[in-house]
Amino acid sequence: MAVKVLVVDDSSFFRNRIQEALSSDSRIEIVGVAVDGREAVTKAVALKPDLITMDVEMPQLNGIEAVRQIMRQAPTNVLMLSSLTHEGARVTLEALEAGAADYLTKDIRAWMDRSSALTKEFIERVVALGKSRQHRPVTAFSRQPAPASSSTARVFRSEPVVAKPRSEREFRRETPQAASSTQSSSTSRSNDDRSGAATQPLSRIKVPDVRIVVIGASTGGPAALQKVLMALPASYPLPILLVQHMPGTFTKVFAERLNQQSMIRVREAVDGDRLEPGLALLCPGGMQMMLDPRQTDRVKILAGDDRMTYKPSVDVTYASVAKTYGSKVMAVMLTGMGADGCDGARLLKQAGGTLWAQSKDTCTIYGMPQAVVNAGLADAVLDLDDIGNMLAKCRYA
Incomplete structure (x- = not known):
């Protein structure tokens, strides 16, 4: 079963590059695109993707608040895309605390150069996280609650x-x-x-x-x-x-x-x-x-x-x-x-x-x-x- 992905980014450049990268792998199906956090929440509820790629900084509703609302309304694995800056690190870690599953650094030069190493890493991360979502439902942060046999x-x-x-x-x-x-x-x-x-x-x-x-x-x-x-x-x-x-x-x-x-x-x-x-x-x-x-x-x-x-x-x-x-x-x-x-x-x-x-x-x-x-x-x-x-x-x- 292909991993269903919702792409969320306010930048048309990154939306296009992300879709281009993901579309190159038959294990992935892009089921939707959103341009801000508010639209991301709405489409997460409606489309029920296996994974959401989420920009950290967006209008209307930033990535952190969008993750919080998604975890409340439609718990899903979220892969944050973050800049390699001190502020980007701080915000990304807040998103992980809010319930995001993982992150990938957003180096614009690598994306512009269509780096094969970056594309491969991105695809493998998306497939792994998406497959884990298919095999085990996400239930918000902590996404994996201890089973009844935790003793x-x-x-x-x-x-x-x-x-x-x-x-x-x-x-x-x-x-x-x-x-x-x-x-x-x-x-x-x-x-x-x-x-x-x-x-x-x-x-x-x-x-x-x-x-x-x-x-x-x-x-x-x-x-x-x-x-x-x-x-x-x-x-x-x-x-x-x-x-x-x-x-x-x-x-x-x-x-x-x-x-x-x-x-x-x-x-x-x-x-x-x-x-x-x-x-x-x-x-x-x-x-x-x-x-x-x-x-x-x-x-x-x-x-x-x-x-x-x-x-x-x-x-x-x-x-x-x-x-x-x-x-x-x-x-x-x-x-x-x-x-x-x-x-x-x-x-x-x-x-x-x-x-x-x-x-x-x-x-x-x-x-x-x-x-x-x-x-x-x-x-x-x-x-x-x-x-x-x-x-x-x-x-x-």
Whole structure:
């Protein structure tokens, strides 16, 4: 079934370019076009699309208010299109809080040049979000409420393995698929949850004593991270590293918003930052975050290898933390497209660390959690509403 899309933009140039891009893929059907937020709400109710592409800044009714009304009247996955500016980041994050599923940066030069990379990314994002809408109804922000069985979690056993990377370069040598621009590892695994999973009460899941928590996320991650971090107390005894796929102009604003919303402290990481209890460091967009091998209580922020698909990459941070802290790592894989983090998770499990994955029913996109689950690397799969509460039980080893 083709993904039904409603295109919303007050610019005739962007409306035409968006329609041109989407019309090139047979998996997509454009069912309507709107030129402002008010018309977007009306057509969302009437057309019931699987996905809406929404400009942030529009007349009559801006993108944020349009998202709020759509979530009340006709809950739908919304992909925001936002400028690469500080203000664009702020407004986009407000739209995500209002219920939008994801965003794509609106670089006019790339759109004017008809960038094939941009078109491909745009189409894949639209198809993934639209298909997730077809398979699971959207019910406003939080779009994926915890099911009635949220007091249970699926528990897995994974095989121990070997080797720890010493650097991003060594990590790339040991796991060359991490550099693949298509993340082919995600397509080689089953589309279903790992079979034979035992379901147990949350009270029976082992919460390890650890030295550090590291969380990876992509599509749907901003809302998921907010929910997780808000469940942690101000006296949280562990340092936290956050890796969210996000451009550099967005991460500082995102960290500031998380800091305002959470009881723990959150800030965008800078090179040399020290790990501290109750402090979450967010990797800057366009960079990589590792632990300093000479001072293991400090982070290193690096430009990283240009061949790496993701900047930041969950794989890189997981691998670095695994090398330094081994079995004293608590890792979490949240919602996101692709398979970033799976190779790093394998190295983390080799070192004896613990990994929890977000459940399919509560993910915006199940790709990243699905990759670690299908690879047998997840110790447990938890609903989003439970992850923060379970992390709050972790103690310093």
